[in-house]
Amino acid sequence: MRYTLKQLVLSFIVLLSTQAHAEQVGLSQEKSTKYFPEDIFHCYFEGNTKAPLVISPRLEESVDIIAWAKQNQSKIAKAIQEFGAIVFSGFNLTKDDFFTAFEAVTGLKPAGYKGDAPRKKVGENTYESTAVAKGHAIPLHQEVSIGSRDDMPQYISFFCVIPPKEGTGQTQVGNAAKISEEIARLMPDLWKEMTEKTLTYTARYLPEKSLRAKWIQRVNPSHATIKTLFGTEDRKEVEARCQNEGLTYAWDGDWLVVSRKGVPATITVNGKALFCNQIHLERLNPKLCGGWLPYICAKAFVYPSKRVLQFDVQFDDGTPISVKDASTLLTILEKHQEGRNWKKGDLMVLDNATTLHAKTVHSGERKIQVAMAGSVKSRVLLD
Numbered sequence: 429m430r431y432t433l434k435q436l437v438l439s440f441i442v443l444l445s446t447q448a449h450a451e452q453v454g455l456s457q458e459k460s461t462k463y464f465p466e467d468i469f470h471c472y473f474e475g476n477t478k479a480p481l482v483i484s485p486r487l488e489e490s491v492d493i494i495a496w497a498k499q500n501q502s503k504i505a506k507a508i509q510e511f512g513a514i515v516f517s518g519f520n521l522t523k524d525d526f527f528t529a530f531e532a533v534t535g536l537k538p539a540g541y542k543g544d545a546p547r548k549k550v551g552e553n554t555y556e557s558t559a560v561a562k563g564h565a566i567p568l569h570q571e572v573s574i575g576s577r578d579d580m581p582q583y584i585s586f587f588c589v590i591p592p593k594e595g596t597g598q599t600q601v602g603n604a605a606k607i608s609e610e611i612a613r614l615m616p617d618l619w620k621e622m623t624e625k626t627l628t629y630t631a632r633y634l635p636e637k638s639l640r641a642k643w644i645q646r647v648n649p650s651h652a653t654i655k656t657l658f659g660t661e662d663r664k665e666v667e668a669r670c671q672n673e674g675l676t677y678a679w680d681g682d683w684l685v686v687s688r689k690g691v692p693a694t695i696t697v698n699g700k701a702l703f704c705n706q707i708h709l710e711r712l713n714p715k716l717c718g719g720w721l722p723y724i725c726a727k728a729f730v731y732p733s734k735r736v737l738q739f740d741v742q743f744d745d746g747t748p749i750s751v752k753d754a755s756t757l758l759t760i761l762e763k764h765q766e767g768r769n770w771k772k773g774d775l776m777v778l779d780n781a782t783t784l785h786a787k788t789v790h791s792g793e794r795k796i797q798v799a800m801a802g803s804v805k806s807r808v809l810l811d
């Protein structure tokens with residue numbers, strides 16, 4: 429076989445770059461090359477992390493990742509299933525590619541968001557990531573795990589339009605199997621209840637005009653009003669929406685109290701129960717507030733009684749969940765949280781059943797878009 433000079437030079441560069449990345453690639457190489465050929469891609473974990481798996485081109489501009497993904501979609505689906513979290517980095521993708529790249533990688537078109545976090549639409553079923561202040565982190569969670577499993581997406585994907593300042597604003601991930609093992613070991617009673625019982629999540633929404641609502645929104649802008657969530661304060665319209673969505677509702681004065689009952693606290697994957705709930709986010713606790721002082725202030729001045737809490741959660745049979753347990757869950761979750769810095773054009777795809785995601789505090793402008801599709805309920809395990 430004859431080689432052109434260009435082919436020889438390219439082969440030499442590939443050989444050099446293979447050696448240079450051998451250490452970085454580590455144990456992931458053998459497994460990941462089943463899905464991503466090593467003459468085309470580098471597959472590695474950054475630093476000391478075990479997730480997400482990063483896929484980069486060996487040669488700049490050597491591969492059109494959208495075209496390659498379309499041809500190799502089942503391989504990518506298996507890789508997402510095996511690794512839980514994958515980032516395609518260095519493929520010169522732009523925000524205009526997000527919808528198409530998501531479809532090429534997952535085999536599904538982005539679908540509408542069915543959760544209740546405030547999200548701004550930026551394109552057809554693509555959204556801005558949850559708007560939180562720079563100083564706010566979002567702990568690990570699975571998307572829409574407080575809702576019906578039909579509404580909980582199989583895939584969630586993030587696209588980096590503008591990366592925040594290096595070392596901040598990471599979208600970190602956590603392995604649900606490892607988290608579950610640790611909860612079962614350290615909190616066996618709570619884990620047993622999680623696997624045997626279902627949960628009731630309660631949310632209270634504020635009337636737009638009351639003085640009390642204005643005060644609460646001033647100190648906690650994320651506490652939604654009825655208007656922001658439903659687009660109206662007309663009781664009949666609000667009640668019809670709740671009924672359509674299978675939600676239990678009640679009026680407490682001019683506050684709206686909405687409950688979701690019968691929500692599982694775990695999800696079964698490969699015959700194993702995995703952590704899948706938001707107890708740590710919905711049960712007000714010191715760790716969630718950022719320490720004991722802000723927690724005590726929140727209890728004293730913003731949410732002085734259970735009746736006015738923004739969110740709450742208990743088991744359906746009425747068993748309460750202690751503040752201490754919610755705080756311990758957060759500690760366990762934080763321990764399993766890891767990630768890397770965003771680079772412009774990065775596309776991250778997660779298996780939303782097996783992999784949790786979080787956001788760390790950020791500096792500078794940060795623009796991350798989100799898309800999701802599929803349902804964990806109809807999720808098919810691939811061989």
Ligand SMILES: [Fe+2]
Nearest residue numbers: 569570571785
């Ligand atoms: Fe999320």
